[in-house]
Amino acid sequence: MTRFVSSIFSRFFRLLYPRTCVVCGDVLVDGELFLCSACLSGLPLNEGVDEEADRVLTDDLGIEHLYWLFRYDRASDFHKLVYAIKYRSNRELGVWTGKMLGERMKDVRGIDCIIPVPLHPEREKKRGFNQAFLIGTGIASVLGGRIEPEVLRRVVNTPSQTGLERGQRADNVAKAFELGNTTRVEGCHVLLVDDVVTSGATIRACMMELSKIKGVRVSVACLGKSGSI
Numbered sequence: 001m002t003r004f005v006s007s008i009f010s011r012f013f014r015l016l017y018p019r020t021c022v023v024c025g026d027v028l029v030d031g032e033l034f035l036c037s038a039c040l041s042g043l044p045l046n047e048g049v050d051e052e053a054d055r056v057l058t059d060d061l062g063i064e065h066l067y068w069l070f071r072y073d074r075a076s077d078f079h080k081l082v083y084a085i086k087y088r089s090n091r092e093l094g095v096w097t098g099k100m101l102g103e104r105m106k107d108v109r110g111i112d113c114i115i116p117v118p119l120h121p122e123r124e125k126k127r128g129f130n131q132a133f134l135i136g137t138g139i140a141s142v143l144g145g146r147i148e149p150e151v152l153r154r155v156v157n158t159p160s161q162t163g164l165e166r167g168q169r170a171d172n173v174a175k176a177f178e179l180g181n182t183t184r185v186e187g188c189h190v191l192l193v194d195d196v197v198t199s200g201a202t203i204r205a206c207m208m209e210l211s212k213i214k215g216v217r218v219s220v221a222c223l224g225k226s227g228s229i
């Protein structure tokens with residue numbers, strides 16, 4: 001009886017406050033989560049068509065592999081997927097998209113731990129969470145591996161990268177990171193996780209620090225990869 005009442009209540013609640021697709025805003029139907037079926041099937045997923053461009057980028061950044069979920073374009077409505085996580089505090093969406101990315105990395109072997117690209121403590125306090133940590137949590141739930149949020153610290157509270165040109169992005173974020181406690185990741189293959197890789201400036205700045213760790217190898221996973229790279 002209690003379950004019946006709670007089901008009636010939740011149906012009534014959904015009538016008043018229907019769940020909507022984070023991309024197009026249409027009301028979701030039962031079985032749909034975060035995205036409507038049309039948006040989910042239209043998501044420009046990484047289908048491995050860009051392997052050559054990825055190789056150029058990984059060589060440039062000094063990383064082993066780059067994994068990404070979908071092509072990120074600020075002119076496309078799919079950018080709202082990341083916006084909803086970062087600026088509308090949709091934490092569950094962060095974990096869910098991380099799981100989706102992890103599912104597509106299932107053939108990956110040998111990742112020892114996950115390092116989310118850190119926010120500056122002030123920004124994390126203001127936002128209440130680090131979106132890269134949420135995405136990393138989703139990936140870890142599929143692939144396993146421990147999350148190591150203390151290895152990298154963001155010591156400069158840089159302004160947002162959004163809207164900056166490539167050179168400005170690099171200047172903005174260079175020297176923004178420092179190493180914390182690295183003893184647990186020496187000799188490890190780490191997966192550095194961020195929400196979006198656009199110019200690669202943030203990853204490059206992280207790599208400057210991570211490469212100082214003895215025997216470390218780094219791969220990168222992100223939800224969105226900008227097509228302009």
Ligand SMILES: [Zn+2]
Nearest residue numbers: 021024036039
């Ligand atoms: Zn939709």
